[in-house]
Amino acid sequence: MVVSLIGGSRFQSHEQVKEDIMTLPYVFSQLDHIELGFFPTPLHSLPRLTQALNGPNIFIKRDDQTGLATGGNKTRKLEYLIGQALAQGADTVLTAGAVQSNHCRQTAAAAARAGLQCHLVLRGERPSLITGNTLLDQLVGAKIHLVAPKTDMLTALEELALTLKTEGHHPYVIPYGGSNSIGAAAYAAAMFELQDQLQEMDLRIDYIVFASSSGGTQSGLVVGAEMTGFEGHILGISVDKKAGALQSLVADIANGTADLLDVPRIFNPRDILVNDNYIGGGYGVMSQVELNAMRQVARFEGVLVDPVYTGRAFAGLIDLVQQKYFKRDENVLFWHTGGTSGIFGYAQRIAELS
Ligand SMILES: Cc1ncc(COP(=O)(O)O)c(C=O)c1O
Known part of the structure:
Protein backbone atom coordinates (compact mmCIF):
# COMPACT_ATOMS: atom_id res chain seq x y z
CA MET A 1 0.00 0.00 0.00
CA VAL A 2 1.38 3.42 -0.92
CA VAL A 3 0.09 6.42 1.00
CA SER A 4 0.96 9.89 -0.24
CA LEU A 5 0.89 12.92 2.02
CA ILE A 6 2.70 15.09 -0.50
CA GLY A 7 1.11 14.10 -3.79
CA GLY A 8 2.33 12.02 -6.72
CA SER A 9 4.13 8.70 -6.44
CA ARG A 10 7.70 7.68 -7.11
CA PHE A 11 6.71 4.13 -7.92
CA GLN A 12 6.50 2.79 -11.44
CA SER A 13 3.98 0.38 -12.93
CA HIS A 14 5.15 -2.88 -14.57
CA GLU A 15 4.87 -1.22 -18.00
CA GLN A 16 6.99 1.78 -17.03
CA VAL A 17 9.68 -0.47 -15.53
CA LYS A 18 10.14 -2.14 -18.91
CA GLU A 19 10.73 1.24 -20.56
CA ASP A 20 13.39 2.51 -18.15
CA ILE A 21 15.27 0.14 -15.88
CA MET A 22 16.59 2.96 -13.65
CA THR A 23 13.14 3.86 -12.29
CA LEU A 24 12.11 2.21 -9.06
CA PRO A 25 11.25 -1.45 -9.70
CA TYR A 26 7.82 -2.86 -9.03
CA VAL A 27 9.01 -4.87 -6.00
CA PHE A 28 9.21 -1.64 -3.96
CA SER A 29 5.53 -0.89 -4.54
CA GLN A 30 4.74 -4.16 -2.75
CA LEU A 31 6.07 -2.64 0.49
CA ASP A 32 3.94 -0.45 2.73
CA HIS A 33 5.06 3.13 2.28
CA ILE A 34 4.09 6.68 3.15
CA GLU A 35 5.59 9.78 1.56
CA LEU A 36 7.21 11.93 4.23
CA ASN A 73 18.89 9.54 6.45
CA LYS A 74 16.06 8.33 8.67
CA THR A 75 13.41 10.08 6.52
CA ARG A 76 13.90 7.51 3.77
CA LYS A 77 13.78 4.58 6.22
CA LEU A 78 10.76 6.00 8.04
CA GLU A 79 8.73 6.21 4.82
CA TYR A 80 8.69 2.40 4.84
CA LEU A 81 8.67 1.82 8.61
CA ILE A 82 5.82 4.25 9.33
CA GLY A 83 4.09 2.86 6.23
CA GLN A 84 4.20 -0.58 7.80
CA ALA A 85 3.10 0.76 11.20
CA LEU A 86 0.00 2.33 9.60
CA ALA A 87 -0.73 -0.81 7.59
CA GLN A 88 -0.62 -2.83 10.80
CA GLY A 89 -3.08 -0.49 12.49
CA ALA A 90 -0.63 1.02 14.97
CA ASP A 91 -1.63 4.15 16.86
CA THR A 92 1.74 4.63 18.56
CA VAL A 93 5.38 4.19 17.55
CA LEU A 94 8.31 3.81 19.87
CA THR A 95 12.02 3.74 19.34
CA ALA A 96 15.28 4.30 21.19
CA GLY A 97 18.60 6.06 20.94
CA ALA A 98 21.05 8.42 22.60
CA VAL A 99 19.84 11.72 24.10
CA GLN A 100 20.93 13.56 20.94
CA SER A 101 19.64 10.84 18.57
CA ASN A 102 18.82 12.08 15.07
CA HIS A 103 16.92 8.89 14.46
CA CYS A 104 14.62 9.57 17.42
CA ARG A 105 14.04 13.19 16.37
CA GLN A 106 13.12 12.13 12.85
CA THR A 107 10.88 9.32 14.12
CA ALA A 108 9.07 11.81 16.36
CA ALA A 109 8.55 14.18 13.41
CA ALA A 110 7.41 11.33 11.13
CA ALA A 111 4.93 10.15 13.77
CA ALA A 112 3.55 13.68 14.10
CA ARG A 113 3.10 13.88 10.34
CA ALA A 114 1.35 10.51 10.23
CA GLY A 115 -0.89 11.30 13.22
CA LEU A 116 0.69 8.69 15.50
CA GLN A 117 1.80 9.04 19.11
CA CYS A 118 5.53 8.70 19.63
CA HIS A 119 7.48 7.41 22.64
CA LEU A 120 11.26 7.73 22.73
CA VAL A 121 13.56 5.84 25.09
CA LEU A 122 16.61 8.08 25.33
CA ARG A 123 19.85 6.87 26.91
CA GLY A 124 22.08 9.33 28.76
CA GLU A 125 22.41 11.83 31.56
CA ARG A 126 19.66 14.40 32.06
CA PRO A 127 20.94 17.38 30.02
CA SER A 128 21.34 20.66 31.89
CA LEU A 129 19.84 22.43 28.88
CA ILE A 130 17.22 20.91 26.57
CA THR A 131 18.69 21.64 23.17
CA GLY A 132 19.51 20.18 19.73
CA ASN A 133 17.54 17.06 18.85
CA THR A 134 15.97 16.72 22.33
CA LEU A 135 14.47 20.17 22.00
CA LEU A 136 12.96 19.19 18.64
CA ASP A 137 11.68 15.85 20.06
CA GLN A 138 9.67 17.81 22.58
CA LEU A 139 8.52 20.38 20.05
CA VAL A 140 6.99 17.71 17.79
CA GLY A 141 5.24 16.16 20.77
CA ALA A 142 7.18 12.96 21.55
CA LYS A 143 6.94 11.44 25.02
CA ILE A 144 10.47 11.06 26.33
CA HIS A 145 11.60 8.27 28.67
CA LEU A 146 15.11 9.09 29.85
CA VAL A 147 17.09 6.02 31.00
CA ALA A 148 20.53 5.60 32.58
CA PRO A 149 23.52 5.31 30.20
CA LYS A 150 24.08 1.58 30.87
CA THR A 151 20.45 0.53 30.32
CA ASP A 152 19.79 -2.44 28.00
CA MET A 153 17.86 -0.52 25.35
CA LEU A 154 16.22 -3.51 23.69
CA THR A 155 14.73 -4.65 26.98
CA ALA A 156 13.66 -1.10 27.80
CA LEU A 157 11.87 -0.85 24.42
CA GLU A 158 10.15 -4.24 24.86
CA GLU A 159 8.99 -3.33 28.36
CA LEU A 160 7.60 0.00 27.18
CA ALA A 161 5.80 -1.70 24.27
CA LEU A 162 4.21 -4.12 26.76
CA THR A 163 3.11 -1.29 29.06
CA LEU A 164 1.58 0.58 26.11
CA LYS A 165 -0.28 -2.58 25.04
CA THR A 166 -1.72 -3.13 28.51
CA GLU A 167 -2.90 0.50 28.41
CA GLY A 168 -4.86 -0.34 25.25
CA HIS A 169 -2.52 1.13 22.61
CA HIS A 170 -1.34 -0.55 19.39
CA PRO A 171 2.39 0.11 19.49
CA TYR A 172 4.82 -0.43 16.61
CA VAL A 173 8.47 -0.78 17.60
CA ILE A 174 10.98 0.89 15.26
CA PRO A 175 14.41 -0.71 15.72
CA TYR A 176 17.54 1.16 16.70
CA GLY A 177 18.49 3.50 13.85
CA GLY A 178 15.54 2.20 11.81
CA SER A 179 17.98 -0.47 10.70
CA ASN A 180 16.16 -3.61 9.64
CA SER A 181 15.39 -4.95 6.17
CA ILE A 182 12.37 -2.63 5.81
CA GLY A 183 14.34 0.50 6.71
C1 LIG B 1 23.30 11.77 10.85
C2 LIG B 1 23.47 10.31 10.80
N1 LIG B 1 24.32 9.79 9.89
C3 LIG B 1 24.54 8.47 9.79
C4 LIG B 1 23.90 7.59 10.63
C5 LIG B 1 24.22 6.15 10.49
O1 LIG B 1 23.27 5.49 9.71
P1 LIG B 1 22.99 3.97 9.98
O2 LIG B 1 22.54 3.88 11.41
O3 LIG B 1 21.95 3.60 9.01
O4 LIG B 1 24.26 3.23 9.81
C6 LIG B 1 23.00 8.06 11.59
C7 LIG B 1 22.34 7.12 12.51
O5 LIG B 1 21.69 7.46 13.45
C8 LIG B 1 22.79 9.46 11.68
O6 LIG B 1 21.94 9.98 12.58
Whole structure:
Protein backbone atom coordinates (compact mmCIF):
# COMPACT_ATOMS: atom_id res chain seq x y z
CA MET A 1 0.00 0.00 0.00
CA VAL A 2 1.38 3.42 -0.92
CA VAL A 3 0.09 6.42 1.00
CA SER A 4 0.96 9.89 -0.24
CA LEU A 5 0.89 12.92 2.02
CA ILE A 6 2.70 15.09 -0.50
CA GLY A 7 1.11 14.10 -3.79
CA GLY A 8 2.33 12.02 -6.72
CA SER A 9 4.13 8.70 -6.44
CA ARG A 10 7.70 7.68 -7.11
CA PHE A 11 6.71 4.13 -7.92
CA GLN A 12 6.50 2.79 -11.44
CA SER A 13 3.98 0.38 -12.93
CA HIS A 14 5.15 -2.88 -14.57
CA GLU A 15 4.87 -1.22 -18.00
CA GLN A 16 6.99 1.78 -17.03
CA VAL A 17 9.68 -0.47 -15.53
CA LYS A 18 10.14 -2.14 -18.91
CA GLU A 19 10.73 1.24 -20.56
CA ASP A 20 13.39 2.51 -18.15
CA ILE A 21 15.27 0.14 -15.88
CA MET A 22 16.59 2.96 -13.65
CA THR A 23 13.14 3.86 -12.29
CA LEU A 24 12.11 2.21 -9.06
CA PRO A 25 11.25 -1.45 -9.70
CA TYR A 26 7.82 -2.86 -9.03
CA VAL A 27 9.01 -4.87 -6.00
CA PHE A 28 9.21 -1.64 -3.96
CA SER A 29 5.53 -0.89 -4.54
CA GLN A 30 4.74 -4.16 -2.75
CA LEU A 31 6.07 -2.64 0.49
CA ASP A 32 3.94 -0.45 2.73
CA HIS A 33 5.06 3.13 2.28
CA ILE A 34 4.09 6.68 3.15
CA GLU A 35 5.59 9.78 1.56
CA LEU A 36 7.21 11.93 4.23
CA GLY A 37 10.21 13.60 2.62
CA PHE A 38 11.42 15.67 -0.30
CA PHE A 39 13.05 13.60 -3.03
CA PRO A 40 15.25 13.44 -5.02
CA THR A 41 17.68 15.14 -2.68
CA PRO A 42 20.14 17.47 -4.42
CA LEU A 43 23.47 16.20 -5.72
CA HIS A 44 26.15 18.79 -6.36
CA SER A 45 29.89 19.29 -6.47
CA LEU A 46 32.04 20.78 -3.70
CA PRO A 47 34.44 22.73 -5.94
CA ARG A 48 36.19 24.87 -3.33
CA LEU A 49 36.84 21.94 -1.01
CA THR A 50 38.00 19.83 -3.97
CA GLN A 51 40.48 22.56 -4.90
CA ALA A 52 41.67 23.10 -1.32
CA LEU A 53 42.32 19.40 -0.77
CA ASN A 54 44.02 18.99 -4.15
CA GLY A 55 42.64 15.48 -4.49
CA PRO A 56 39.76 13.74 -6.27
CA ASN A 57 36.59 15.56 -7.35
CA ILE A 58 34.27 15.66 -4.37
CA PHE A 59 30.49 15.65 -4.73
CA ILE A 60 27.76 15.58 -2.12
CA LYS A 61 24.28 14.03 -1.97
CA ARG A 62 22.11 16.09 0.34
CA ASP A 63 20.10 13.72 2.50
CA ASP A 64 20.42 16.42 5.14
CA GLN A 65 17.67 18.12 3.07
CA THR A 66 15.05 15.36 3.19
CA GLY A 67 12.67 17.25 5.49
CA LEU A 68 11.19 15.96 8.79
CA ALA A 69 12.32 18.44 11.42
CA THR A 70 15.59 19.29 9.60
CA GLY A 71 16.15 16.07 7.66
CA GLY A 72 18.56 13.15 7.54
CA ASN A 73 18.89 9.54 6.45
CA LYS A 74 16.06 8.33 8.67
CA THR A 75 13.41 10.08 6.52
CA ARG A 76 13.90 7.51 3.77
CA LYS A 77 13.78 4.58 6.22
CA LEU A 78 10.76 6.00 8.04
CA GLU A 79 8.73 6.21 4.82
CA TYR A 80 8.69 2.40 4.84
CA LEU A 81 8.67 1.82 8.61
CA ILE A 82 5.82 4.25 9.33
CA GLY A 83 4.09 2.86 6.23
CA GLN A 84 4.20 -0.58 7.80
CA ALA A 85 3.10 0.76 11.20
CA LEU A 86 0.00 2.33 9.60
CA ALA A 87 -0.73 -0.81 7.59
CA GLN A 88 -0.62 -2.83 10.80
CA GLY A 89 -3.08 -0.49 12.49
CA ALA A 90 -0.63 1.02 14.97
CA ASP A 91 -1.63 4.15 16.86
CA THR A 92 1.74 4.63 18.56
CA VAL A 93 5.38 4.19 17.55
CA LEU A 94 8.31 3.81 19.87
CA THR A 95 12.02 3.74 19.34
CA ALA A 96 15.28 4.30 21.19
CA GLY A 97 18.60 6.06 20.94
CA ALA A 98 21.05 8.42 22.60
CA VAL A 99 19.84 11.72 24.10
CA GLN A 100 20.93 13.56 20.94
CA SER A 101 19.64 10.84 18.57
CA ASN A 102 18.82 12.08 15.07
CA HIS A 103 16.92 8.89 14.46
CA CYS A 104 14.62 9.57 17.42
CA ARG A 105 14.04 13.19 16.37
CA GLN A 106 13.12 12.13 12.85
CA THR A 107 10.88 9.32 14.12
CA ALA A 108 9.07 11.81 16.36
CA ALA A 109 8.55 14.18 13.41
CA ALA A 110 7.41 11.33 11.13
CA ALA A 111 4.93 10.15 13.77
CA ALA A 112 3.55 13.68 14.10
CA ARG A 113 3.10 13.88 10.34
CA ALA A 114 1.35 10.51 10.23
CA GLY A 115 -0.89 11.30 13.22
CA LEU A 116 0.69 8.69 15.50
CA GLN A 117 1.80 9.04 19.11
CA CYS A 118 5.53 8.70 19.63
CA HIS A 119 7.48 7.41 22.64
CA LEU A 120 11.26 7.73 22.73
CA VAL A 121 13.56 5.84 25.09
CA LEU A 122 16.61 8.08 25.33
CA ARG A 123 19.85 6.87 26.91
CA GLY A 124 22.08 9.33 28.76
CA GLU A 125 22.41 11.83 31.56
CA ARG A 126 19.66 14.40 32.06
CA PRO A 127 20.94 17.38 30.02
CA SER A 128 21.34 20.66 31.89
CA LEU A 129 19.84 22.43 28.88
CA ILE A 130 17.22 20.91 26.57
CA THR A 131 18.69 21.64 23.17
CA GLY A 132 19.51 20.18 19.73
CA ASN A 133 17.54 17.06 18.85
CA THR A 134 15.97 16.72 22.33
CA LEU A 135 14.47 20.17 22.00
CA LEU A 136 12.96 19.19 18.64
CA ASP A 137 11.68 15.85 20.06
CA GLN A 138 9.67 17.81 22.58
CA LEU A 139 8.52 20.38 20.05
CA VAL A 140 6.99 17.71 17.79
CA GLY A 141 5.24 16.16 20.77
CA ALA A 142 7.18 12.96 21.55
CA LYS A 143 6.94 11.44 25.02
CA ILE A 144 10.47 11.06 26.33
CA HIS A 145 11.60 8.27 28.67
CA LEU A 146 15.11 9.09 29.85
CA VAL A 147 17.09 6.02 31.00
CA ALA A 148 20.53 5.60 32.58
CA PRO A 149 23.52 5.31 30.20
CA LYS A 150 24.08 1.58 30.87
CA THR A 151 20.45 0.53 30.32
CA ASP A 152 19.79 -2.44 28.00
CA MET A 153 17.86 -0.52 25.35
CA LEU A 154 16.22 -3.51 23.69
CA THR A 155 14.73 -4.65 26.98
CA ALA A 156 13.66 -1.10 27.80
CA LEU A 157 11.87 -0.85 24.42
CA GLU A 158 10.15 -4.24 24.86
CA GLU A 159 8.99 -3.33 28.36
CA LEU A 160 7.60 0.00 27.18
CA ALA A 161 5.80 -1.70 24.27
CA LEU A 162 4.21 -4.12 26.76
CA THR A 163 3.11 -1.29 29.06
CA LEU A 164 1.58 0.58 26.11
CA LYS A 165 -0.28 -2.58 25.04
CA THR A 166 -1.72 -3.13 28.51
CA GLU A 167 -2.90 0.50 28.41
CA GLY A 168 -4.86 -0.34 25.25
CA HIS A 169 -2.52 1.13 22.61
CA HIS A 170 -1.34 -0.55 19.39
CA PRO A 171 2.39 0.11 19.49
CA TYR A 172 4.82 -0.43 16.61
CA VAL A 173 8.47 -0.78 17.60
CA ILE A 174 10.98 0.89 15.26
CA PRO A 175 14.41 -0.71 15.72
CA TYR A 176 17.54 1.16 16.70
CA GLY A 177 18.49 3.50 13.85
CA GLY A 178 15.54 2.20 11.81
CA SER A 179 17.98 -0.47 10.70
CA ASN A 180 16.16 -3.61 9.64
CA SER A 181 15.39 -4.95 6.17
CA ILE A 182 12.37 -2.63 5.81
CA GLY A 183 14.34 0.50 6.71
CA ALA A 184 17.32 -0.55 4.61
CA ALA A 185 15.08 -1.13 1.57
CA ALA A 186 14.74 2.65 1.47
CA TYR A 187 18.46 3.02 0.77
CA ALA A 188 18.27 0.36 -1.94
CA ALA A 189 15.60 2.60 -3.51
CA ALA A 190 17.88 5.60 -2.99
CA MET A 191 20.48 3.99 -5.27
CA PHE A 192 17.95 4.19 -8.11
CA GLU A 193 17.49 7.88 -7.35
CA LEU A 194 21.26 8.33 -7.43
CA GLN A 195 21.70 6.43 -10.68
CA ASP A 196 19.04 8.61 -12.32
CA GLN A 197 20.90 11.74 -11.22
CA LEU A 198 24.25 10.38 -12.38
CA GLN A 199 22.79 9.54 -15.77
CA GLU A 200 21.33 13.02 -16.07
CA MET A 201 24.61 14.66 -15.05
CA ASP A 202 26.67 12.26 -17.16
CA LEU A 203 28.74 11.56 -14.07
CA ARG A 204 30.58 8.42 -12.90
CA ILE A 205 31.08 8.00 -9.16
CA ASP A 206 34.02 5.85 -8.02
CA TYR A 207 33.39 5.98 -4.27
CA ILE A 208 30.36 6.68 -2.11
CA VAL A 209 31.56 7.69 1.38
CA PHE A 210 29.25 8.17 4.37
CA ALA A 211 28.81 7.68 8.13
CA SER A 212 27.86 4.13 9.09
CA SER A 213 26.64 3.03 12.51
CA SER A 214 23.57 0.82 12.94
CA GLY A 215 24.18 -0.48 9.41
CA GLY A 216 20.84 0.16 7.69
CA THR A 217 22.08 2.84 5.33
CA GLN A 218 25.09 0.84 4.16
CA SER A 219 23.03 -2.37 3.82
CA GLY A 220 20.52 -0.61 1.63
CA LEU A 221 23.21 1.01 -0.50
CA VAL A 222 24.97 -2.30 -1.19
CA VAL A 223 21.71 -4.02 -2.11
CA GLY A 224 20.74 -1.05 -4.29
CA ALA A 225 24.18 -1.15 -5.92
CA GLU A 226 23.57 -4.79 -6.81
CA MET A 227 20.11 -3.96 -8.19
CA THR A 228 21.25 -0.99 -10.29
CA GLY A 229 24.64 -2.31 -11.42
CA PHE A 230 26.53 0.51 -9.67
CA GLU A 231 30.22 -0.19 -10.22
CA GLY A 232 31.83 2.14 -7.67
CA HIS A 233 32.86 1.35 -4.10
CA ILE A 234 30.55 1.88 -1.12
CA LEU A 235 32.76 2.91 1.78
CA GLY A 236 31.20 3.23 5.23
CA ILE A 237 33.18 5.26 7.74
CA SER A 238 32.39 3.59 11.04
CA VAL A 239 31.25 6.02 13.69
CA ASP A 240 31.40 3.63 16.63
CA LYS A 241 32.07 -0.04 15.76
CA LYS A 242 35.16 -2.05 14.91
CA ALA A 243 35.22 -2.92 11.21
CA GLY A 244 34.55 -6.66 11.69
CA ALA A 245 31.45 -6.07 13.81
CA LEU A 246 30.03 -3.48 11.42
CA GLN A 247 30.77 -5.60 8.34
CA SER A 248 28.88 -8.56 9.89
CA LEU A 249 25.98 -6.36 10.91
CA VAL A 250 25.71 -4.78 7.45
CA ALA A 251 25.97 -8.15 5.67
CA ASP A 252 23.18 -9.55 7.90
CA ILE A 253 20.81 -6.66 7.24
CA ALA A 254 21.75 -6.65 3.54
CA ASN A 255 20.84 -10.34 3.25
CA GLY A 256 17.45 -9.68 4.86
CA THR A 257 16.91 -6.74 2.50
CA ALA A 258 17.98 -8.73 -0.56
CA ASP A 259 15.46 -11.40 0.47
CA LEU A 260 12.71 -8.81 0.86
CA LEU A 261 13.45 -7.29 -2.56
CA ASP A 262 13.99 -10.61 -4.42
CA VAL A 263 17.64 -9.86 -5.11
CA PRO A 264 19.51 -13.14 -5.73
CA ARG A 265 22.74 -12.29 -3.91
CA ILE A 266 24.31 -13.44 -0.64
CA PHE A 267 26.46 -10.77 1.05
CA ASN A 268 29.47 -11.83 3.10
CA PRO A 269 31.04 -9.52 5.69
CA ARG A 270 34.18 -9.37 3.52
CA ASP A 271 32.09 -7.83 0.68
CA ILE A 272 31.34 -4.82 2.89
CA LEU A 273 33.84 -1.96 2.79
CA VAL A 274 34.29 -0.31 6.20
CA ASN A 275 36.96 1.98 7.60
CA ASP A 276 37.11 2.10 11.42
CA ASN A 277 40.12 4.42 11.76
CA TYR A 278 38.05 7.41 12.80
CA ILE A 279 36.14 6.13 15.84
CA GLY A 280 38.34 8.28 18.09
CA GLY A 281 37.00 8.48 21.64
CA GLY A 282 33.88 6.46 20.76
CA TYR A 283 30.24 7.23 20.05
CA GLY A 284 29.33 10.87 20.52
CA VAL A 285 32.74 11.89 21.88
CA MET A 286 33.60 14.96 19.88
CA SER A 287 37.25 15.97 19.46
CA GLN A 288 39.25 18.53 17.53
CA VAL A 289 39.24 16.11 14.57
CA GLU A 290 35.48 16.38 14.04
CA LEU A 291 35.50 20.13 14.75
CA ASN A 292 38.21 20.71 12.13
CA ALA A 293 36.20 18.78 9.54
CA MET A 294 33.00 20.65 10.46
CA ARG A 295 34.81 23.94 10.00
CA GLN A 296 36.43 22.96 6.71
CA VAL A 297 33.17 21.86 5.11
CA ALA A 298 31.31 24.89 6.48
CA ARG A 299 33.95 27.43 5.56
CA PHE A 300 34.66 26.18 2.03
CA GLU A 301 31.15 25.17 1.04
CA GLY A 302 28.61 26.58 3.52
CA VAL A 303 27.50 23.00 4.27
CA LEU A 304 26.93 21.87 7.86
CA VAL A 305 28.09 18.48 9.13
CA ASP A 306 27.53 17.27 12.70
CA PRO A 307 29.93 16.25 15.49
CA VAL A 308 28.74 12.63 15.86
CA TYR A 309 28.19 11.20 12.38
CA THR A 310 28.78 13.33 9.31
CA GLY A 311 31.61 15.41 10.78
CA ARG A 312 33.41 12.23 11.79
CA ALA A 313 32.83 10.66 8.38
CA PHE A 314 33.96 13.83 6.61
CA ALA A 315 37.09 13.92 8.77
CA GLY A 316 37.73 10.38 7.51
CA LEU A 317 37.16 11.43 3.91
CA ILE A 318 39.57 14.38 4.23
CA ASP A 319 42.21 12.17 5.82
CA LEU A 320 41.83 9.54 3.09
CA VAL A 321 42.27 12.26 0.45
CA GLN A 322 45.41 13.44 2.23
CA GLN A 323 46.73 9.87 2.36
CA LYS A 324 46.13 9.61 -1.41
CA TYR A 325 43.68 6.74 -0.97
CA PHE A 326 41.79 8.09 -4.02
CA LYS A 327 43.26 8.85 -7.45
CA ARG A 328 43.24 12.49 -8.57
CA ASP A 329 40.87 11.80 -11.46
CA GLU A 330 38.38 9.83 -9.37
CA ASN A 331 34.96 11.13 -8.37
CA VAL A 332 34.03 10.73 -4.71
CA LEU A 333 30.49 11.26 -3.46
CA PHE A 334 29.94 12.12 0.19
CA TRP A 335 26.41 10.96 1.01
CA HIS A 336 25.36 13.48 3.66
CA THR A 337 23.15 11.61 6.12
CA GLY A 338 22.01 14.63 8.15
CA GLY A 339 22.39 15.24 11.88
CA THR A 340 22.78 19.00 11.65
CA SER A 341 20.37 19.78 14.50
CA GLY A 342 22.67 17.71 16.73
CA ILE A 343 25.27 20.48 16.36
CA PHE A 344 23.38 22.63 18.86
CA GLY A 345 23.60 19.86 21.47
CA TYR A 346 27.39 20.24 21.26
CA ALA A 347 27.58 24.03 21.63
CA GLN A 348 29.39 23.76 24.98
CA ARG A 349 31.89 21.19 23.67
CA ILE A 350 32.56 23.28 20.55
CA ALA A 351 33.27 26.27 22.82
CA GLU A 352 35.71 24.15 24.90
CA LEU A 353 37.56 23.00 21.77
CA SER A 354 37.72 26.45 20.19
C1 LIG B 1 23.30 11.77 10.85
C2 LIG B 1 23.47 10.31 10.80
N1 LIG B 1 24.32 9.79 9.89
C3 LIG B 1 24.54 8.47 9.79
C4 LIG B 1 23.90 7.59 10.63
C5 LIG B 1 24.22 6.15 10.49
O1 LIG B 1 23.27 5.49 9.71
P1 LIG B 1 22.99 3.97 9.98
O2 LIG B 1 22.54 3.88 11.41
O3 LIG B 1 21.95 3.60 9.01
O4 LIG B 1 24.26 3.23 9.81
C6 LIG B 1 23.00 8.06 11.59
C7 LIG B 1 22.34 7.12 12.51
O5 LIG B 1 21.69 7.46 13.45
C8 LIG B 1 22.79 9.46 11.68
O6 LIG B 1 21.94 9.98 12.58
